[in-house]
Amino acid sequence: MTLALLVAAASGWPLxxxxxxxxxxxxxxxxEKARREQxxxxxxxxxxxxxxxxxxxxxxQPVPNAGVLQKLHRQxxxxxxxxxxxxxxxxxxxxxxxxxxxxxxxxxxxxAAQHVTWTAQQWREWxxxxxxxxxxxxxxxxxxxxxxxxxxxxxxxxxxxxxxxKQR
Numbered sequence: 329m330t331l332a333l334l335v336a337a338a339s340g341w342p343l344x345x346x347x348x349x350x351x352x353x354x355x356x357x358x359x360e361k362a363r364r365e366q367x368x369x370x371x372x373x374x375x376x377x378x379x380x381x382x383x384x385x386x387x388x389q390p391v392p393n394a395g396v397l398q399k400l401h402r403q404x405x406x407x408x409x410x411x412x413x414x415x416x417x418x419x420x421x422x423x424x425x426x427x428x429x430x431x432x433x434x435x436x437x438x439x440a441a442q443h444v445t446w447t448a449q450q451w452r453e454w455x456x457x458x459x460x461x462x463x464x465x466x467x468x469x470x471x472x473x474x475x476x477x478x479x480x481x482x483x484x485x486x487x488x489x490x491x492x493x494k495q496r
Contacts, residue, residue: 374404375397379391
């Protein structure tokens with residue numbers, strides 16, 4: 329069942345006069361249930377809205393496929409993607425800031441327990457050391473990811489070789 333038919337079924341538009349297959353009926357019922365329970369993803373909701381807008385703006389014309397609709401709404405898609413990225417980046421920056429402040433507070437507590445007061449220069453050095461440690465942590469993470477990928481690739485190659493040997 330095409331997305332256009334699913335949209336028509338979900339929006340209450342009359343369906344074409346033909347018998348639907350059991351698969352199409354199941355798809356339509358699942359879509360109707362999702363619409364009632366409002367469990368459609370934002371992408372599905374957006375696709376339904378684009379089709380609805382197309383029908384309103386181009387009455388009587390067939391609805392283009394999803395790829396064409398997506399190209400027509402490219403700027404909207406880019407804006408949403410950029411906004412999502414900005415939100416994720418802001419959340420990550422806030423998380424990094426919280427980690428930094430927690431580390432700095434812990435260091436201050438250790439110093440206070442020892443009755444030691446640092447100068448501004450000592451705190452700048454601590455900040456530099458903290459930044460270097462964070463960079464090292466990030467580099468180690470990337471290196472571990474690369475190693476994991478290499479191990480996975482080697483395992484796949486070995487499995488392929490074993491499969492070839494078994495086929496002989």
